Amino acid sequence: MRYFDYIQPENIKQASESAGRDWRKALLYAGGTDLLGLIKNEVESPAALINLKAIPGLNGIEYSEREGLTIGALVKLSQLSAHEVVREKYSVLEQALKETASPQLRNMGTIGGNLCQRPRCWYFRGDFHCLRKGGDICYAVDGENKYHCVIGGGPCFIVHPSDPAVALLTLDAGVTIASAKGTKRVALKDFFVLPEDDIYRENILQPGEIVTHIHVPPVSEKTVSGYIKFRERGAWDFAVVSVAATLRINGDTIIDGKAAFGGVAPKPWQEEKINQKLKGLSVKPGNFESLSAEVLKEAEPLNQNAFKLPLVRNLLKRLLVQLTAS
Amino acid sequence: MADSKIIKSKYFFEEDFTEELAEVSANKYADWNKKELKVVGKPVSRVDGYDKVSGSAVFTFDVILPNMAHAKTLRCPHPHAKIKRINTKKAEKIPGVLGILTYENAPKISWYGKSFLFDPHLRYEGDEVAFVAAENERIAEQALKLIEVDYEILPFVTDAAEAMKKDAPKLYDDGNIRGGKPSVYERGDIDKGFEEASAVAEQTYKTQVEIHNPTEPHCSVVNWDGDYLTIWDSTQGVFSVRDRVADVLKLPASRVRVIKKYMGGAFGAKLEAGKYTVMAALLARKIGRPVRIALDRREMNLSVGNRPDSVQKLKGGATKDGRLTALYQYSYGAAGAHPAGAGCSWALRTMYLCPNVKTEEYTVYINAGRARPFRAPGHVQGFFALEALIDELAEKIGMDPLEFRIKNHTDRDQVFDAPYTSKLLLDAYRVAAEAIGWKNRPQPAGSDAGPLKRGIGMSSQIWWGGGGPPAYATLKLNRDGSVRIIAGSQDIGTGTYTILAQVASEVLEIPMEKVEVLLGDTAVAPYCGSSGGSTTAPSVSPAVRDAAEQMKAKLLSGAAAHLNVSESQLVYRNGVIHTKGKNKKSMTIREIARKMGERVLVTTGKREANPDGYAINSFGVQFAEVEVDTETGKVSVKKIVAAYDIGRVLNPKTLENQIHGGIIQGLGFALFEERIIDRNTGKVLTTNLHDYKLPTVKDTPQIDIRIVSKGDSKISNTGVKGVGEPAMIPTPAAIGNAVYNAIGKRIKSLPITPDKVLTALQS
């Protein structure tokens, strides 16, 4: 670890300006639950830390029937999952949040930090100078890759670690990104990037850009949603794979719906084909079975992770059955 | 009173005999009748409970001395290398760095047989390169980064099967197989045995490397006072540390004092002096300041020990009516980079009646951290394989697996040809089978409808854990009638303080609050062995009883002298001595103690000899009920019923702690834990508690404990057998068998992870 400056900006503009200087590597510091580990393990050695916690306006959760939810990036995971509207209308998000990390981490970790957290690949976190850290090989591709991706990989094969991101995808969420230059709004599905597009980053943020808010559109009354996280042990474990779905149902028919998958790809994963097929699907176990069989058709598992395919398919089927029961 | 003699004492400690001369008590005391006991056998709360819960307990990790320096270790990043050149100049220049040791300036101290305290030949990732002391840990860590090391990188091997091949990279000049040949055991004639068999099962089972990962990391604080060295150490054996340190530093044992009060757990890796302790002592002497060294979690996962892995090829034969005719084991396991045991055949040699047995075991060097004893070394691995084979044989001959085990029950130890002092395994089977509902298990295996399939499986257990001499305890009675016990044993978190106080409280009939126990200090306490092998309670509690009974006799004779009566006229009750008959005269302990002063009120109790011609073993069985999600491969353990013959229970609360801990640890081994080494670089990937998956409270099943034994008076005056290791032995095997019962497919390698289950279900 080397010495770094600790900067306490009072507004986004200051924060962005300090972070955006290109002559040194400055990192944004929210709850620190991921960041401090990255620094301790020497994955990152920033020249400056920019504390976001003193910036006003990033801590609130607002809801209106027109706009839906607007969540400040610094809202704690535990605060969000306890919010009345989240519990009432956005089960998929509530469940994903409650399955994230541990109670202690959820009390410190923010939703913005969660979406921007770095991957958990054990080579990346260990003392391996791999591609993503500027080296010239990926150790996972023919190494120990049981927990790596089955689709969307190459030349790096991480999976994106966030649970809430998978849930938010099915809710058509978006984010506001601010910088000294102004703000822009981006759909969450366009926020994450694959290694083939940028091997050093997991999202589109440029130096000096900060996520300020997460937006979740309103859902209609007939919406049901849920999240199944599959992990090896009972708690304090990232998803081996996870499945989220948000469905609008009328009688025996799914009017439209979205499914998303965690633990399978370098970004929270969606398949347009599957979402198309959900539209108008009548509620029958047989239909769910054949739909699930279509998931991850293009997957190319590595030598230790082919088990993720039946796992994801079985979990999607299970989730659809659960959500459409009653 | 106070009869004693010196004998040659021999008993099992972990997987081996210890043999030494011991002074033993020849005093005979009446067998304790459970119904009459007031303190022993009762659920007494821990005497250290308040300290632990309130946070006021000082563990070695917390010891702070004035002017103390902090040390860190530079460890080799490669699985196999030689130091070509090392330069510490830059590191020495950092303000706050106090001293650095490397192989160039440290004394050449022999370690691990053929290696040294600092060895320029580095045989695993994590091997010690340099040791730095500084004003604080942060500075020490910075200094590590500035030490320049030029490594010659050598070819490595991290897999035992590969390492056994002729052309494998060699760790030692004489090859990678320890001793150059297998260790072989044979009785009867297995060829003949297999000919007699009407069914034969043959199978290969594998177990993984497990890391101890106790809560408190390995740590020491050392302080020199002139040439008197005091060491606070997180250790299972204060005397073993004292002896090793005194030997290598060429100090009289009397000048080395090792202290351990509270400890955050240990499972075998803390049975010996660590290199770090000696390095700290060397550097502390050089810089003239106390030095603290505490390993971090990464070092804990790389460098201080593990349960060796195993590949076990087993073959068993049985007759149609369920008699075992032959058992054969060919196995190998990785010792790591330095000598250690990796055998696991005791299960197969001792558990069931079988006339024809052969085992061939290889211990193999690989470029990875060294194995150490780990809670029931060999047995946990051995039972996983043996009990699977037994189930497979039972299925082949169409017999209930429990009935098959009962058919092959033995009341004699077949390796040493001696009867057991006691063996109540059949009772344990009966009680536990009923509690789990053995009759209602799915039959045939895999027949539950699913997707959640339930299954029940079982495993027997045998272990030594009778302990033995030498073990001594001094008892001092104070003027006010309170008592101090001093013994060179140690409480590693298991409740030793509490159970020893209970024994004294029972004998002297005084309240627990009046008994203080001092353990873990070589300067003041008489010798006891290390806390391992499930031997502490069975070795030390009888010495305490002996000391307390002697004290009681002293008090009686003191009272007789004072009251001018003969001892036979006196009765000792509730800490008060009365004369018999009318005109009762009486004295309390306190009154006698005041009269006698503290001049004569010291006794030393000794563990008596073990009985000749007997084998002393504990026995038990666990039944596991699991639920397997056939769509995800996840195994959930719902319930474990554990029934044991472990002699006398001194305290049902500490017993429960041990059994719960053993089962949870066994469950971790069965389902989650595994040291994973990257095949291409030879580096360990699981170096934190996130990637190395210990079980969490959410994975913990319902646990139902049944004890079928009473005190075994053939063993000792307290009749105790140890329970620490027996608690873990059968868990992975029972879970493995339950998974088979649930899904009808056998997972032959641990841990039983969802990917393996899903793959098996698809085949």
Ligand SMILES: Cc1cc2nc3c(=O)[nH]c(=O)nc-3n(C[C@H](O)[C@H](O)[C@H](O)COP(=O)(O)OP(=O)(O)OC[C@H]3O[C@@H](n4cnc5c(N)ncnc54)[C@H](O)[C@@H]3O)c2cc1C
């Ligand atoms: C042991 C452990 C287990 C975990 N398990 C899970 C799990 O099961 N599921 C899961 O989803 N997560 C898990 N996590 C991740 C955890 O949820 C995140 O660490 C946490 O949400 C991050 O929030 P933070 O505020 O602490 O972020 P920080 O640690 O402060 O920041 C994380 C990263 O995001 C960047 N960042 C932070 N805020 C912003 C912002 N507003 N705009 C742009 N960039 C920003 C930082 O620069 C940094 O790179 C786990 C973490 C740990 C340590």
Ligand code: SF4
């Ligand atoms: S998967 Fe990506 S992060 Fe992991 S080793 Fe390969 S390149 Fe590095």
